[in-house]
Amino acid sequence: MSRDSEIAGPYIPNFPGVSGHQILGPDLGPLKPEPSPVQFRTRPLGSAQRLATQSGPAPSVHRLREAMLVSRAWLGSGLLQPHARLGRAVSRRGSSSRDKDRSASVSSSETMPAGGKGSRTSGATNTAQKVPNRLIDEKSPYLLQHAYNPVDWYPWGQEAFGKARKENKPIFLSVGYSTCHWCHMMEEETFQNEEIGRLLSEDFVSVKVDREEQPDVDKVYMTFVQATSSGGGWPMNVWLTPSLQPFVGGTYFPPEDGLTRVGFRTVLLRIRDQWKQNKSTLLESSQRVTTALLARSEISMGDRQAPPLAATMNSRCFQQLDEGYDEEYGGFAEAPKFPIPVILSFLFSYWLGHRLTQDGSRAQQMALHTLKMMANGGIRDHVGQGFHRYSTDRQWQVPHFEKMLYDQAQLAVSYSQAFQISGDEFYSDIAKGILQYVDRSLSHRSGGFYSAEDSDSAPERGMQPREGAFYMWTVRELQCLLPEPVVGASEPLTVGQLLTKHYGLTEAGNVSLCQDPKGELQGQNVLTVRYSLELTAARFGLDVEAVRGLLTSGLDKLFQVRKQRPKPHLDSKMLTAWNGAVLGIERLVNRATNGAKFLKRHMFDVATGRLKRTCYAGTGASVEHSTPPRWGFLEDYAFVVRGLLDLYEASQESAWLEWALRLQDTQDRLFWDSRGGGYFCSEAELGPGLPLRVKDDQDGAEPSANSVAAHNLLRLHGFTRHKDWLDKCVCLLTAFSERMRRVPVALPEMVRTLSTHQQGLKQIVICGDAQAKDTKALLQCVHSLYIPNKVLILADGGPSSFLSRQLPFLSTLRRLEDRATAYVCENQACSMPITEPCELRKLLLQ
Numbered sequence: 001m002s003r004d005s006e007i008a009g010p011y012i013p014n015f016p017g018v019s020g021h022q023i024l025g026p027d028l029g030p031l032k033p034e035p036s037p038v039q040f041r042t043r044p045l046g047s048a049q050r051l052a053t054q055s056g057p058a059p060s061v062h063r064l065r066e067a068m069l070v071s072r073a074w075l076g077s078g079l080l081q082p083h084a085r086l087g088r089a090v091s092r093r094g095s096s097s098r099d100k101d102r103s104a105s106v107s108s109s110e111t112m113p114a115g116g117k118g119s120r121t122s123g124a125t126n127t128a129q130k131v132p133n134r135l136i137d138e139k140s141p142y143l144l145q146h147a148y149n150p151v152d153w154y155p156w157g158q159e160a161f162g163k164a165r166k167e168n169k170p171i172f173l174s175v176g177y178s179t180c181h182w183c184h185m186m187e188e189e190t191f192q193n194e195e196i197g198r199l200l201s202e203d204f205v206s207v208k209v210d211r212e213e214q215p216d217v218d219k220v221y222m223t224f225v226q227a228t229s230s231g232g233g234w235p236m237n238v239w240l241t242p243s244l245q246p247f248v249g250g251t252y253f254p255p256e257d258g259l260t261r262v263g264f265r266t267v268l269l270r271i272r273d274q275w276k277q278n279k280s281t282l283l284e285s286s287q288r289v290t291t292a293l294l295a296r297s298e299i300s301m302g303d304r305q306a307p308p309l310a311a312t313m314n315s316r317c318f319q320q321l322d323e324g325y326d327e328e329y330g331g332f333a334e335a336p337k338f339p340i341p342v343i344l345s346f347l348f349s350y351w352l353g354h355r356l357t358q359d360g361s362r363a364q365q366m367a368l369h370t371l372k373m374m375a376n377g378g379i380r381d382h383v384g385q386g387f388h389r390y391s392t393d394r395q396w397q398v399p400h401f402e403k404m405l406y407d408q409a410q411l412a413v414s415y416s417q418a419f420q421i422s423g424d425e426f427y428s429d430i431a432k433g434i435l436q437y438v439d440r441s442l443s444h445r446s447g448g449f450y451s452a453e454d455s456d457s458a459p460e461r462g463m464q465p466r467e468g469a470f471y472m473w474t475v476r477e478l479q480c481l482l483p484e485p486v487v488g489a490s491e492p493l494t495v496g497q498l499l500t501k502h503y504g505l506t507e508a509g510n511v512s513l514c515q516d517p518k519g520e521l522q523g524q525n526v527l528t529v530r531y532s533l534e535l536t537a538a539r540f541g542l543d544v545e546a547v548r549g550l551l552t553s554g555l556d557k558l559f560q561v562r563k564q565r566p567k568p569h570l571d572s573k574m575l576t577a578w579n580g581a582v583l584g585i586e587r588l589v590n591r592a593t594n595g596a597k598f599l600k601r602h603m604f605d606v607a608t609g610r611l612k613r614t615c616y617a618g619t620g621a622s623v624e625h626s627t628p629p630r631w632g633f634l635e636d637y638a639f640v641v642r643g644l645l646d647l648y649e650a651s652q653e654s655a656w657l658e659w660a661l662r663l664q665d666t667q668d669r670l671f672w673d674s675r676g677g678g679y680f681c682s683e684a685e686l687g688p689g690l691p692l693r694v695k696d697d698q699d700g701a702e703p704s705a706n707s708v709a710a711h712n713l714l715r716l717h718g719f720t721r722h723k724d725w726l727d728k729c730v731c732l733l734t735a736f737s738e739r740m741r742r743v744p745v746a747l748p749e750m751v752r753t754l755s756t757h758q759q760g761l762k763q764i765v766i767c768g769d770a771q772a773k774d775t776k777a778l779l780q781c782v783h784s785l786y787i788p789n790k791v792l793i794l795a796d797g798g799p800s801s802f803l804s805r806q807l808p809f810l811s812t813l814r815r816l817e818d819r820a821t822a823y824v825c826e827n828q829a830c831s832m833p834i835t836e837p838c839e840l841r842k843l844l845l846q
Contacts, residue, residue: 139616139626140210141571142178146187150197153208156217161689164205164242170275171242172204172268175211175218176235178571179402179454181467182252183235190255190264199265203272204239211236212451212575213614215633216682220692223297224289225249239271244689247286290691299695299735300676307733308741310755317744317751318350318363324745329395330370336400337391339374341410342699342707346748348417349788353755364421371418375430378526381471382503383558386437387411389455397528398515401455401468401568406702408438409581416587420786435588443591444572445621447598449579454569461566470568472524473558475505481561482554490541498540498547499554504530572617576603576636581702583643586650586783596647596656599640603632609666611636634681635705637667641712645719645791652770652779652794654802657719664716664725667709672728677735678706697739699749706732707749714753718761718791720806729757752788760826762790764844767813768820770796774835775820781837785844 136147138155146153154160164171174191176183190196200206211218211234218236224246225232238249248271253264274282321343324332331337347367354360374380377396379388387407388399412434418427442450459469482496504510505525516522531539537547579599583592602623603612611632618624644660647653671679673695680693696704713729716722733740733754736747744751764782768775775794782792793803799811809830815821816833822840824831834840 135208139573139624140178140213141569141573141616142176142180142183142210142212143208145178145184146191146208149187149191150194150201151191151206152197152201153206156207156209156214160205160207161242161244167205168242169203169205170247170271171240171244172200172206173209173217173221173238173240174207174235175209175221175238177210177212177452178573179404179452179569180234181400181402181455182233184456186235186252186264190253193255193265196255196265196268199268199272203268203275205242210573212571212573213630215635216690219681219694219696220690221246221249223692223694224293225251227293227296228289241283241286245283245286245290245691247282247289293692297692297694298676299678299697299739300673301731301734301737302676304734304737307730307737307754307757310751310758313740313744313751314350314353314755317346317748318359320743320745321347321366321748322359322362325366326394330366330373331394331396332370334394335392337379337394337396338701339379339387339390339407339411339414340701341407341414342703342749344370344414345417345788346752348421348786349752349755351421352786352788353759368418368422368427371415371427371430375415375426376529378528380430381437382527382529383471383555383562384437384441385433386441387434392515393512395528398511398526399468401471403437403441403453404701405438405442405449405451405575405578406581408434408442409578409585410702412438412585412587416585417786420784431587435585435591438582439588439591441570444574444598444617444623446602446623447594448574448602448615448623449582449595450617451571451573451575451578453571457568458566466520468521468524468526470562470565472521472526473505474509474523474525475500475507478505478558481557486540486542486550488542488546493540495550495554498536498550499558501539502529502531502536502547502551503527574603574615574617574623576611576613576632577639579603580636580638580640580643583640584646586646589647589650592643592647593651593653596644596659600659605629609662610670611640611663611666631683633683633705634667634671634679634709635702637663637671638679638705638708638712641667641716642708645712645715649792650783652796658802661716661720664712668728673735677731679709679732681705695735697736698746703749704747706736707747707753710750711753711756714757714761715791718763719793719803722806729753733757756789759789762787762844763793763825763830764790765793765795765810765813765823765825765830766820767795767815767823770794772820777837778820778822778840781840782844785841787844 130148130150132147133149133151133153135143135153135155138144138147143153143155154163160171163169174186176186209217221238222232222236224238225236228249233251236249236251237253238246240246248267250267253267254261255265256263257266321332326332326334329337332340332343344367347363351360351364351367354363374387374396377391377399379391379396379399380386381388381403386403389402389404389407390400392398392400412431415427415431415434419425419431438449441453444450455467456465457470458465478496478500479494480496482494482499484495486493486495486498499505503525505527507523509516509521509523510525510528511521513519533544533547533551536542537544540547576599579595582588582595585592599611602615602625604610605612612625613630613632613636615623615625641660641663644656644663648657648660667679670683671681673680678695680695682690682693684693696706698704699707710729710732713725713732717726717729733750736750740747740751740754764787766775766778766782768778770776775796779792779794782790793807793810795801795803795810795813797804799805799808804810813821813823813830814833816835819835822834824834824840824843831843834843
């Protein structure tokens with residue numbers, strides 16, 4: 001809640017990761033990192049970090065360092081430092097600013113509180129007397145939030161680039177998204193400032209980008225920011241040459257200098273002066289930086305002939321996660337703490353392959369405990385369901401209240417898998433709650449799903465918005481709303497008092513002072529489960545089921561009351577990749593089917609076979625597109641293909657499998673690197689002038705598109721036996737070999753795919769009528785089990801059916817005694833026919 005930028009992804013434990021505010025200098029590090037209002041302790045250098053540094057920097061890193069040092073000639077040692085006497089704030093351990101101890105922090109008179117918004121006014125900005133800039137013609141909710149700034153903003157495109165070249169001005173690029181707390185802060189404090197607007201309009205060509213609409217632009221310049229600082233976040237602000245080469249970058253800037261931070265106006269003036277006085281040196285050094293970044297970002301097979309051994313990568317990845325695991329509260333960092341579903345997925349898969357070992361049991365325990373602690377914590381919305389973005393503390397108690405569609409989609413799968421593995425209804429109930437939230441709050445009438453809900457809203461109408469205001473409660477509110485006495489309690493007790501005790505509310509509030517330095521949240525509480533149902537029941541002499549019912553009815557009452565509060569901003573943009581992720585939720589088959597129909601109707605161009613990136617909610621059930629449309633990126637294809645494969649297995653409608661095959665062909669044509677292996681994140685023609693064409697190399701808040709694509713290729717080979725897709729999978733895994741060897745914990749989803757490839761996929765074939773009870777019983781048996789390394793095929797047609805044409809051996813499999821019959825095929829051999837679900841279950845669990 002109190003960081004000064006939206007961090008660029010979840011922290012990988014003991015892995016050089018993400019810092020907060022950075023003002024990047026030319027020496028491969030921050031000239032003056034801003035101490036975050038809350039600093040976070042991390043553990044000593046762990047194995048993942050040691051592994052990444054044992055052999056020293058790669059040659060490309062040396063080239064990058066040299067190029068940045070040359071830049072120092074024009075920047076000067078104090079260019080971005082408001083007070084030279086403060087010197088350079090450096091991490092105690094030398095890895096990233098997130099490793100600074102709290103005692104090393106420099107206090108600032110401008111510290112931002114957990115819930116504060118500074119000068120932000122409630123409701124919509126008063127635009128009656130303001131003249132809109134050209135962003136008023138855009139569809140992006142984020143760009144429209146800046147449409148009344150006194151800045152001559154341009155959207156990303158040739159008009160802006162041409163102006164920069166013609167007028168010989170540097171480009172100021174600002175990237176964010178509409179539900180980003182610190183993007184709001186900078187828009188209100190800085191971009192609404194008339195003097196700053198004049199500087200940006202006169203001396204720079206200012207370009208605003210929605211990172212969710214244009215991930216290619218975001219990834220390229222975030223690569224620069226992270227490479228030169230070991231961190232990054234949003235808003236991301238980068239200064240470019242007219243040829244789009246970066247030379248200075250950072251995240252959140254306040255408008256004016258403070259005791260420990262440089263102001264945005266100062267930065268603009270100094271960059272403007274350096275552009276006029278040392279432009280040739282700047283252009284030369286920016287070219288060197290770009291060349292070094294190209295070398296550093298290259299991912300290729302090189303001379304390698306095969307990927308590494310899965311057993312080795314599996315073991316090292318597990319060991320690195322084990323070292324960073326929080327025994328008490330679960331998760332894999334101290335704070336901030338992200339859910340990171342890709343890590344949970346890896347741990348479940350690791351458990352499956354090592355069930356009889358101590359490490360296997362440990363992996364299962366780590367994942368299940370993490371999911372339980374998250375579900376009990378404040379990161380989960382106990383009133384309206386769904387999960388917030390991340391926790392600002394180790395205990396999962398006080399979250400950053402933003403809610404993202406991709407988090408809901410992945411966590412619904414994680415909790416469903418936990419139920420499959422453990423049989424504990426607790427996890428099933430959490431998954432159901434997530435789906436209720438998505439269906440109620442993030443669904444469009446056309447069948448698509450919205451992107452996110454903001455963290456900020458007004459406590460009451462007409463008041464200044466605060467982070468978390470929609471979700472927080474006081475003890476007095478619960479007492480007034482739930483005054484009913486609890487019958488049978490061992491002492492006088494109301495329903496409000498029962499909820500107060502169970503969910504940890506206090507009169508003073510349960511947000512700590514370090515998370516609320518201005519005291520704006522005194523008396524406010526985040527609902528967090530403090531006691532088990534059994535302990536709460538014992539405390540008041542009640543039956544467990546009675547307590548369960550009272551808590552449920554109490555939360556229902558709070559939900560009805562909360563509906564009357566001012567709601568957080570809804571980002572009504574619908575992204576293809578995130579909608580594709582929802583298709584993979586097996587429990588939501590009917591809704592997922594409608595989602596797939598939405599994608600095919602609104603996000604698919606029949607003429608070219610290409611996906612579009614985004615559309616927007618129109619009036620009623622209509623949707624709107626930008627003109628010209630934004631075409632899809634690798635992640636759009638990868639996530640939709642994965643979702644369609646999941647939807648086929650859940651619904652057994654072969655049309656979705658057929659469309660997945662077509663989209664994979666298009667993905668291969670548009671993004672495959674035929675020389676180096678793996679997929680580029682963007683089409684070559686989609687990023688005019690971008691200095692890099694990158695390949696994602698980290699599984700973070702979402703799995704990287706290449707990790708998803710690798711697993712898709714394996715599954716598609718299992719469905720079709722097309723050798724080209726298996727060959728591509730091997731090439732992709734080989735291209736990422738060095739990254740996996742150095743830091744396997746950075747690519748847990750790809751390591752999991754590597755294991756599946758080397759162990760082999762199961763083909764589970766059900767021969768039967770899709771509507772028959774015996775067929776459904778066998779299908780349900782498969783769906784009830786956690787089997788990540790399988791493809792599920794329904795053989796319900798003759799030799800001319802789609803799947804029979806792909807897999808001719810299906811025509812040799814027969815029903816036994818005219819009953820639905822299952823076969824489990826591995827390594828070109830099939831099991832004996834099975835007609836009883838219990839026998840199939842026994843075979844699949846071997």
